[in-house]
């Protein structure tokens with residue numbers, strides 16, 4: 300691999316950044332990369348004690364104690380509880396281990412927003428290079444903005460944040476971003492239907508980049524589709540006609556080997572069974588999504604919901620909501636939680652809530668696998684309708 304003089308100099312220092320760079324170079328060599336790229340930002344995933352356990356806590360605290368510090372702006376994924384504990388009960392051991400993780404990340408220089416939708420905070424213009432580790436976010440910046448990130452493992456995003464470098468491989472190379480399959484979607488795209496589309500496109504295209512022709516959809520449906528797609532496919536990039544800023548270029552250069560048509564009949568949800576709570580916010584809800592729920596309840600005369608609705612989001616989004624809206628939502632059994640999400644936290648189970656309805660296809664996939672919850676898909680307007 301070709302290394303610049305500056306990279307050689309960092310390698311010769313023998314400090315924490317030097318050791319991190321050594322690993323980045325070794326990984327790059329094993330991937331056949333011919334050089335390293337400078338990244339503008341990093342987004343670290345795998346920071347919940349629920350998923351990384353004691354080994355992860357030790358890894359992060361050893362790195363922080365060794366003097367490793369982030370070189371580029373770095374955000375982090377949701378952790379296993381709210382920072383102030385409010386609505387997300389966890390036991391004392393969990394809390395203390397999770398706080399160790401937070402301490403290590405902050406010591407290394409993380410911007411501690413604890414969100415899986417950092418694209419709501421960071422502008423990632425077309426062609427810019429990033430080292431992100433959360434698949435929905437990677438899929439979003441690649442597909443909607445034509446920024447560049449591969450799907451990097453959580454620990455590797457930390458090394459990228461420390462060094463400011465990634466190997467040039469996979470989706471960092473223009474030739475690997477060329478669509479190889481075409482998908483045409485017919486029908487009205489609701490948020491839950493968008494999750495089904497993402498799953499179908501992901502399963503059909505596998506590691507190939509799809510070129511997707513689909514009608515207009517809301518931002519929350521777009522996020523749901525891309526999150527689901529990146530859950531079911533190893534490749535976090537689709538070219539969406541009319542959406543990706545360079546879709547015309549991709550269309551002119553693509554070489555399509557297979558096609559799929561998705562029709563309205565494919566987008567029907569199974570009947571929702573009995574549930575204990577409703578969840579939205581995977582990916583973390585944006586302001587529009589929270590306000591959509593507030594408006595639904597306003598239109599129905601502000602009824603108190605028969606079962607709780609949890610909305611997970613970032614502190615950034617929550618800070619834009621007035622205390623009056625938040626306390627009104629709380630009175631109506633709608634709980635806006637930050638820093639975490641139910642797929643990386645035991646809090647729903649700890650509150651005795653085991654059967655969860657959600658418009659998020661990604662949550663339906665992960666809830667049974669990561670936190671032993673039963674999850675079922677629903678359209679948010681309909682789930683809320685059931686709770687009036």
Ligand SMILES: C/C(=C\C(=O)O)CCOP(=O)(O)O
Nearest residue numbers: 344345346350376432433434
């Ligand atoms: C376990 C997850 C995130 C985390 O540990 O931070 C959710 C799945 O992550 P993907 O990036 O969608 O694989």
